[in-house]
Amino acid sequence: MICPNCQAPIAHVNVEPIPIQFGLKPFRGVAYTCPECSAILSVQPDPGAVQNALLQALAQAPRPS
Numbered sequence: 001m002i003c004p005n006c007q008a009p010i011a012h013v014n015v016e017p018i019p020i021q022f023g024l025k026p027f028r029g030v031a032y033t034c035p036e037c038s039a040i041l042s043v044q045p046d047p048g049a050v051q052n053a054l055l056q057a058l059a060q061a062p063r064p065s
């Protein structure tokens with residue numbers, strides 16, 4: 001993989017926590033950055049935060065009786 005910003009070959013990426021604003025709801029996310037120039041290569045929601053939000057939504061959903 002080559003960094004699209006500084007063209008350095010990337011052997012690994014750094015991971016930094018970054019908040020993602022999803023509507024009015026802030027969401028925990030992670031940014032994958034280039035170790036050479038710190039350019040953000042990708043941002044993803046924190047897998048744990050996604051799971052918690054899903055479990056909360058399921059708990060609040062109306063159940064068929």
Ligand SMILES: [Zn+2]
Binds near residue numbers: 004007034037
């Ligand atoms: Zn770079």
